[in-house]
Amino acid sequence: xxxxxxxxxxxxxxxxxxxxxxxxxxxxxxxxxxxxxxxxxxxxxxxxxxxxxxxxxxxxxxxxxxxxxxxxxxxxxxxxxxxxxxxxxxxxxxxxxxxxxxxxxxxxxxxxxxxxxxxxxxxxxxxxxxxxxxxxxxxxxxxxxxxxxxxxxxxxxxxxxxxxxxxxxxxxxxxxxxxxxxxxxxx
Amino acid sequence: xxxxxxxxxxxxxxxxxxxxxxxxxxxxxxxxxxxxxxxxxxxxxxxxxxxxxxxxxxxxxxxxxxxxxxxxxxxxxxxxxxxxxxxxxxxxxxxxxxxxxxxxxxxxxxxxxxxxxxxxxxxxxxxxxxxxxxxxxxxxxxxxxxxxxxxxxxxxxxxxxxxxxxxxxxxxxxxxxxxxxxxxxxxxxxxxxxxxxxxxxxxxxxxxxxxxxxxxxxxxxxxxxxxxxxxxxxxxxxxxxxxxxxxxxxxxxxxxxxxxxxxxxxxxxxxxxxxxxxxxxxxxxxxxxxxxxxxxxxxxxxxxxxxxxxxxxxxxxxxxxxxxxxxxxxxxxxxxxxxxxxxxxxxxxxxxxxxxxxxxxxxxxxx
Amino acid sequence: xxxxxxxxxxxxxxxxxxxxxxxxxxxxxxxxxxxxxxxxxxxxxxxxxxxxxxxxxxxxxxxxxxxxxxxxxxxxxxxxxxxxxxxxxxxxxxxxxxxxxxxxxxxxxxxxxxxxxxxxxxxxxxxxxxxxxxxxxxxxxxxxxxxxxxxxxxxxxxxxxxxxxxxxxxxxxxxxxxxxxxxxxxxxxxxxxxxxxxxxxxxxxxxxxxxxxxxxxxxxxxxxxxxxxxxxxxxxxxxxxxxxxxxxxxxxxxxxxxxxxxxxxxxxxxxxxxxxxxxxxxxxxxxxxxxxxxxxxxxxxxxxxxxx
Numbered sequence: 001x002x003x004x005x006x007x008x009x010x011x012x013x014x015x016x017x018x019x020x021x022x023x024x025x026x027x028x029x030x031x032x033x034x035x036x037x038x039x040x041x042x043x044x045x046x047x048x049x050x051x052x053x054x055x056x057x058x059x060x061x062x063x064x065x066x067x068x069x070x071x072x073x074x075x076x077x078x079x080x081x082x083x084x085x086x087x088x089x090x091x092x093x094x095x096x097x098x099x100x101x102x103x104x105x106x107x108x109x110x111x112x113x114x115x116x117x118x119x120x121x122x123x124x125x126x127x128x129x130x131x132x133x134x135x136x137x138x139x140x141x142x143x144x145x146x147x148x149x150x151x152x153x154x155x156x157x158x159x160x161x162x163x164x165x166x167x168x169x170x171x172x173x174x175x176x177x178x179x180x181x182x183x184x185x186x187x
Numbered sequence: 188x189x190x191x192x193x194x195x196x197x198x199x200x201x202x203x204x205x206x207x208x209x210x211x212x213x214x215x216x217x218x219x220x221x222x223x224x225x226x227x228x229x230x231x232x233x234x235x236x237x238x239x240x241x242x243x244x245x246x247x248x249x250x251x252x253x254x255x256x257x258x259x260x261x262x263x264x265x266x267x268x269x270x271x272x273x274x275x276x277x278x279x280x281x282x283x284x285x286x287x288x289x290x291x292x293x294x295x296x297x298x299x300x301x302x303x304x305x306x307x308x309x310x311x312x313x314x315x316x317x318x319x320x321x322x323x324x325x326x327x328x329x330x331x332x333x334x335x336x337x338x339x340x341x342x343x344x345x346x347x348x349x350x351x352x353x354x355x356x357x358x359x360x361x362x363x364x365x366x367x368x369x370x371x372x373x374x375x376x377x378x379x380x381x382x383x384x385x386x387x388x389x390x391x392x393x394x395x396x397x398x399x400x401x402x403x404x405x406x407x408x409x410x411x412x413x414x415x416x417x418x419x420x421x422x423x424x425x426x427x428x429x430x431x432x433x434x435x436x437x438x439x440x441x442x443x444x445x446x447x448x449x450x451x452x453x454x455x456x457x458x459x460x461x462x463x464x465x466x467x468x469x470x471x472x473x474x475x476x477x478x479x480x481x482x483x484x485x486x487x488x489x490x491x492x493x494x495x496x497x498x499x500x501x502x503x504x505x506x507x508x509x510x511x512x513x514x515x516x517x518x519x520x521x522x523x524x525x526x527x528x529x530x531x532x533x534x535x536x537x538x539x540x541x542x543x544x545x546x547x548x549x550x551x552x553x554x
Numbered sequence: 555x556x557x558x559x560x561x562x563x564x565x566x567x568x569x570x571x572x573x574x575x576x577x578x579x580x581x582x583x584x585x586x587x588x589x590x591x592x593x594x595x596x597x598x599x600x601x602x603x604x605x606x607x608x609x610x611x612x613x614x615x616x617x618x619x620x621x622x623x624x625x626x627x628x629x630x631x632x633x634x635x636x637x638x639x640x641x642x643x644x645x646x647x648x649x650x651x652x653x654x655x656x657x658x659x660x661x662x663x664x665x666x667x668x669x670x671x672x673x674x675x676x677x678x679x680x681x682x683x684x685x686x687x688x689x690x691x692x693x694x695x696x697x698x699x700x701x702x703x704x705x706x707x708x709x710x711x712x713x714x715x716x717x718x719x720x721x722x723x724x725x726x727x728x729x730x731x732x733x734x735x736x737x738x739x740x741x742x743x744x745x746x747x748x749x750x751x752x753x754x755x756x757x758x759x760x761x762x763x764x765x766x767x768x769x770x771x772x773x774x775x776x777x778x779x780x781x782x783x784x785x786x787x788x789x790x791x792x793x794x795x796x797x798x799x800x801x802x803x804x805x806x807x808x809x810x811x812x813x814x815x816x817x818x819x820x821x822x823x824x825x826x827x828x829x830x831x832x833x834x835x836x837x838x839x840x841x842x843x844x845x846x847x848x849x850x851x852x853x854x855x856x857x858x859x860x861x862x
Contacts, residue, residue: 052653055652056657184836185838197603198610233766258614260613358687414829418757418829421586
């Protein structure tokens with residue numbers, strides 16, 4: 001009973017704070033509304049008994065949202081006194097699309113005849129998760145990791161307009177690189 | 188029971204000290220009095236309850252001070268210290284004002300009423316808080332970022348007296364900088380001025396301008412300010428105490444050993460060198476005092492202090508050449524551009540332009 | 555070593571944390587007083603006197619401020635500290651001995667990222683915003699080495715449960731077994747409590763940074779929260795690396811308190827002795843030195859666990 005109540009409260013609040021992302025008039029508040037939505041979803045995951053995944057969602061989502069806030073607001077050095085701004089473009093269209101998608105998914109969740117559970121949940125879901133990721137799905141996980149890493153490196157290389165020739169000179173003979181801000185290791 | 192008054196009497200005040208050009212002597216006296224009473228010095232007006240203004244009045248500075256005064260949350264009190272000997276009395280009076288609960292309540296009610304009236308008069312504001320939006324401009328990496336216009340000083344902790352550095356920031360990187368002096372005036376610098384020696388001790392002659400003890404004290408003052416900006420409050424506090432001891436007429440015999448220990452500690456700090464190495468490098472065209480990077484400059488101060496306190500070598504103490512102050516002020520804009528705020532603050536602290544030695548003519552140089 | 559403590563211990567957590575936090579603040583004030591040449595004994599009452607001052611001081615209203623996020627940011631600091639402390643065992647008892655206690659601690663500590671950024675952003679001040687961003691840079695620099703240091707301890711025990719980590723140290727403390735991880739943990743402890751050399755997010759060069767516009771009770775909550783957080787990261791070092799409540803003569807809870815006090819004292823002393831670290835310098839060290847060092851440490855621990 002308690003679980004149902006907690007789940008219901010979290011679910012409603014998650015949807016509400018998800019909607020708040022588009023209602024509030026500042027980027028910072030939109031970021032934290034989205035974060036709140038994710039954290040409430042993490043509570044639902046914790047209710048399933050998946051403590052590792054739930055806490056991990058809390059951990060990763062806070063870090064991710066903060067990094068996203070940096071990039072979103074980096075271009076605007078106006079502290080909190082940002083002009084109130086709307087968080088949506090094409091209001092009517094986006095509303096139709098989002099409500100449609102929500103109804104579709106909700107209908108799927110409610111009307112699809114879910115199969116009865118046959119197995120038993122593992123005694124230690126964290127261990128089972130680790131064995132799955134590091135066992136039979138290891139190849140997939142390693143590939144996904146590599147692809148993500150390669151994407152990040154490639155994106156950084158493509159966006160920066162300074163390469164090694166700018167840093168070390170045309171014949172790469174400069175002893176220390178010519179950077180606008182030097183790092184801490186004096187390389 | 189009057190809880191507010193009871194708490195107020197137990198609280199140690201926190202003073203926000205602003206120095207006008209010509210107020211260095213008063214600042215030293217105030218800093219000393221604050222330190223000896225176990226009070227704290229505030230970093231920003233928001234946390235302070237005393238506003239202490241050192242030095243002569245100036246219309247431009249006074250207008251800025253009124254704004255600082257408006258930012259102080261209250262209970263609050265204000266003290267003006269025009270000369271060193273009035274420091275203690277002014278601080279005591281300000282403390283008494285702070286403890287006057289009835290007057291503080293009146294002040295708070297008045298401010299609330301004024302704020303309400305302002306809010307009603309403003310009506311529907313077009314801009315949030317009535318503040319303008321930022322403009323955009325190209326930054327170092329070719330991105331179009333918002334520009335923020337900010338004035339560093341003169342009401343800023345650990346900052347040269349009367350200096351106002353008008354900067355344009357993108358992120359925390361300084362893109363443009365312009366030097367402006369608030370309340371510039373003719374007159375000798377505190378460190379060059381002849382001053383009364385209270386007693387005719389054997390060392391009285393050494394405490395006149397250009398003499399080793401004065402140059403050592405001025406170097407110590409510069410060093411403690413840099414240490415404070417570099418985020419080492421403990422070393423800065425000790426530096427302040429040693430500076431006050433040097434300026435005192437009868438220096439106890441203990442100061443020499445303690446000073447040497449402090450010098451050794453600062454000089455050996457790898458972390459401090461790591462923070463200041465390679466920052467704000469100045470070439471050979473500048474006066475000798477200013478050459479090299481931030482580390483070179485503070486190392487030179489330490490040498491100057493050491494030379495002055497070594498008994499045998501005091502005759503050969505180096506004295507900064509005239510014109511150093513102006514050169515330092517001229518160097519500030521070009522050195523801080525392209526640096527982020529932490530580096531810019533360290534660079535300004537290491538150049539330590541003596542704004543009192545510059546005179547009335549104000550350099551207005553763009554980068 | 556089973557952990558479920560009676561419910562009343564929930565109330566004990568903030569009390570103990572507050573005591574350690576007050577001790578850290580008093581120790582700092584005493585060291586400061588000695589540096590300033592006044593009586594160090596006055597430092598013992600200095601935090602109380604400062605609290606009295608801040609309790610009387612009025613809160614500020616700033617035009618254009620995002621008051622909701624601003625106040626929330628300040629309040630989150632002590633809340634995150636207390637939540638993180640729920641998995642720290644006192645002797646052999648913790649309020650909540652979660653099966654993923656180490657990850658929980660990490661997640662609560664990351665809440666500070668959001669808190670400081672909100673504080674800086676909400677005040678509508680350039681100093682605050684720069685301070686908030688500085689903490690994020692700091693976070694991105696220390697977080698990965700910190701996670702690997704936690705991973706090393708969890709790997710050594712083969713469990714994410716804090717009481718299992720303590721149990722695994724019966725023969726030898728992890729501080730001895732994995733010194734690099736312990737050292738990195740101490741560095742990141744200073745960094746996550748934005749304390750001492752890592753205090754630049756509220757630094758003196760920024761006129762107080764993220765705290766520049768705070769006054770009165772808001773400032774009191776932030777300062778107290780920061781000291782309490784320092785106490786929590788020190789307390790967590792005990793079960794992770796210093797053998798928890800293990801020790802001769804004294805009972806487990808007493809050893810935990812003694813060891814925690816020792817780590818707090820060490821952190822306070824380091825904060826007193828060291829100047830600030832500039833983040834544009836430390837970031838490179840974090841990524842180029844500390845990440846490989848902790849990864850190698852994890853590798854060594856993994857080999858040790860496999861061959862044991």
